[in-house]
Amino acid sequence: MKLSAGVEWAIHCCVVLSQAQQPVPAARLADLHGVSRTYLAKHLQALARAGIVRPVEGRDGGYELTRPPAEVSVLAVVEAIDGPEPAFRCTEIRQQGELAAPPEQCTRPCGVARVMAAAEQAWRRSLAGSSVADLAASFDTTKMRSLL
Structure with missing residues (x-):
């Protein structure tokens, strides 16, 4: 699975915001992390939406x-x-090419689709079980607060 760089930036910004006593300007968030102000602004807009x-x-x-x-x-x-879309999208390759299985044999997801779905569920469950507060606990929040 490949996540965009924006995911990392957004998570770090949320951690910083969790420690702030007042609103933090987008430019300050970008400076704190050494990232592009315009690119970060787009991700902050997505978080707001x-x-x-x-x-x-x-x-x-x-x-x-x-x-x-x-x-x-x-x-x-x-x-x-x-976005919420799954990382893996089954295209029913098992019904194509020389190894094609007839449609009547493909009434259930194949092993590949099942293992990928199970991995996706585990990944999502793990992320759903971790909060911004959990992540903030792993940072030097004293230093973070002093820079805000």
């Missing part, structure tokens, strides 16, 4: 989480950035 963060207008504006960090799963962030 998903209801994970909200923009705050005004002189002291920026972004903030919409709910406590313990209620924001890593899966929600991943899906906000890369």
Whole structure:
């Protein structure tokens, strides 16, 4: 499975926002991580559309989480950035080419589709069971807060 770089950026931003006492401007989030401001802004917009963060207008504006960090799963962030579609899409290759099986033998998913679906479920379950708060616990949040 390959996730976009935006997923990593978005997760790190959510961790920073979980420690902030006030909204953090997108430019500051980009500077803290050494990433492109314009590219990060697109990902923050995706997080806002998903209801994970909200923009705050005004002189002291920026972004903030919409709910406590313990209620924001890593899966929600991943899906906000890369979408909810499954990583594997079965194309029924077993019904093509010289090894093609007749359709009547293909009433259930093949072994490849079953193992890929099981892996996807395990991956999603793991991400759903991890929150932004869990991740923040693994960072030096004192240093993080001092830079905000």
